[in-house]
Amino acid sequence: MTRHHVGNALHYYLKTLDGPVRVVINDSERVCFCRTQDVAQLLSPLAHQSVRTEALTLKTFDHQAVTALYCGNSQSFRQLVREATDLGIALHEADIRPEQRYLIERFIALDVEFVGEWVPNESIKTLIGHRARRTDIDVTLSIVSLDFECSMSGELYSVGLYGKDNEGKAIELVIMVGNGEGVNPPLVASSVTYIEWVDNEAALIIALINWFARFDPDIIIGWAVVTFDLALLYRRAALHQIPLKLGRHHQLLTWKVEGKFRPETLVLPGRVVLDGIDWLKAAFYQFDSYALDNVSRQLLDEGKAIDNVDNRGEEITTLFNEDKLALAHYNITDSRLVWDIFQKTSLTEFALERSRLTGLEFGRVGASVAAFNNLYLPHLHRAGYVAPSEPASDGIESPGGYVMDSIPGLYQHILVLDFKSLYPSIIRTFLIDPKGLIEGQAMSDTDTVAGFLGARFSRNAPILPDLVAELATKREQAKREANAPLSQAIKIIMNSLYGVLGSRGCVFHDAKLASSITLRGHEIMKQTRRWLEEMGLTVIYGDTDSTFVHLADVSSIDNIDDFARSLVTKINRKWQQRLKRDYNLACYLELEYERHFEQFFMPTLRGSLEGSKKRYVGAYTQKNGELKLVFKGMEQVRSDWSPVARQIQAELYLRLFTKQDVVEYLKSMIVALQRGELDDLLVFSKRLRRNIEDYTAKSAPHVKAATLWCERSGDSRFGKRGCKVEYVMTTNGAEPRQYCHGNIDYQYYLDKQIAPISDPILTILELSFTEVASKQLTLI
Structure with missing residues (x-):
């Protein structure tokens, strides 16, 4: 279904079992809301405009009475918005398009059933619609x-x-x-x-x-x-x-x-x-x-x-x-x-x-805020409220996800334990909800659940936790039916809910909401770590929803996978008991066993003994018996590093984990680099994000290379936004691969590319790249 607003009519194009159909809803009015006390002041300059009013039982988040304002055409609506802006009067839900509102108020998403009468002698089947409702239908799309x-x-x-x-x-x-x-x-x-x-x-x-x-x-x-x-x-x-x-x-x-x-x-x-x-x-x-x-x-x-x-x-x-x-x-x-x-x-x-x-228009990409509104607004209206006119927080930021200080080193047997959909689970468990927040502020402690920054959430009919529960149920069903597209779509939508509440682009944004999610996540991760350590285990790192546990002694463990599964069962039981005892809440937190890394390396920060964050490499044996390396935050997964650096890094860790000679391999690659045998792996590749003349700082290597590419080829297309620039570092600096005049600066690649990815491994061997390279270069 596609949808458009044409004049004062709504046009919907549908694919039906009998082919394409156009549905027209005539005499559509555009609606928004304002406080009832502001109506007279707002409408007095607009007496000549076609604005209809209707007092409602709805109220704002400040518990003020609300009146609906209906405009018969787009011109009068634009004039209404301008007048409200000039007078400093808040309009609520003025950004909801009429063709969208018609559907979401009826809980209609992709599949719809219209009732009306056919228009004769139209080149495309046209129905004048009077009523609509949600339905389920399966049609083939060309x-x-x-x-x-x-x-x-x-x-x-x-x-x-x-x-x-x-x-x-x-x-x-x-x-x-x-x-x-x-x-x-x-x-x-x-x-x-x-x-x-x-x-x-x-x-x-x-x-x-x-x-x-x-x-x-x-x-x-x-x-x-x-x-x-x-x-x-x-x-x-x-x-x-x-x-x-x-x-x-x-x-x-x-x-x-x-x-x-x-x-x-x-x-x-x-x-x-x-x-x-x-x-x-x-x-x-x-x-x-x-x-x-x-x-x-x-x-x-x-x-x-x-x-x-x-x-x-x-x-x-x-x-x-x-x-x-x-x-x-x-x-x-x-x-x-x-x-x-x-x-x-x-x-x-x-x-x-x-x-x-x-309920987003089919084909519309992104639009997380619009998706949230589509899901939330019809329930909010039925609960007696209109959406806020603007976010509650201005300049108050909620903290991000929990990131624990790591314990650097080379390990064997690391278990990765992940909380399944942590933030959606927190929303569902702790009843975090925009409506619940404004209602909970005036309720007793026994009728609410405490959040953070002074937030209290009502236990009475929360909207967002119920939506999360509905999505979670649908995802489990999609998994059972092996419907991967649906499962992935639900996962992304669920995970976007926190992002929307934490965005100032969303009128529901309130630091109390976002912080009650992230800070609760901090609390959950810290408590989970304490419980694991009370069991005699060592937690070497934690990040947002993942906990990395070191099994120092596996001699008494018959089966590591079984041990890990029993571990998460114990932690989940502890959370269920704690939430029931301390909050009288059902627990929807679920820790899962994600991975057993047989080999694992957590590096230090460069030039420091402190452990890094969001950077590690692990290895596990696949079903076919091959060792699989997983890089997180390392140069291996970053496109701004040269292919030679990524190739050497991958091989170094493979050799480290399989106990092969690291130093001799590195020496051989240094020789090959100096002899020009690796020149094809020295090409950087990066796209221009804007036209080169729009870069204020032109020191970036790919911008320099693009500028030279345009000059030397005489073709300005190579300096346009989106152009893929391939360049090498020469003794003259960055030059385009296609028009490279200088000699390749091999020392740059040694110092800036190979040394940074080699030193973390060499440190374990009580060596440094400078040491290895200097000895090798004296032989060349």
């Missing part, structure tokens, strides 16, 4: 992966379309400028059935519009498909003065803000656009680079159908001029790779489940 190829200046060469139509049939099409002539042998061009030849760029755009009208896909997927492909198509269609009718009902693709080509500004009625990069990040996939070639190689073990990915712009133009069939193959391969990534990661299913859970 999806197409779209990808453009173009010249360096943006002129369109071809568009690839790959996916499945409304009947489930395969789509494989490249619309290409040209006629197939010049292909050798000529018969080959006509035998490639997935190419549709067109005369020029304008004909390509028209052919694509016609294809959309015929195949009518529900979902468009791609890679940077909004910011690049659709933005480029929009600009090229405007150049040719072609109305870009890609929406349903032949409606135009437009942008809410001209020149701002972002997913949140795209308007494409009746269709949903999902960008692979955005949705991988939303589902918490992490890659050093989100370039399609890199992601597809990691997920699919297959890359782009082109030899030189870094200079693909020039190669694409060469293929267009000399080998259009190869370009068509490259184009359709890119489209297919995106399709296969979505299939492999279940991104479409994840996006659907997220929308179904939160």
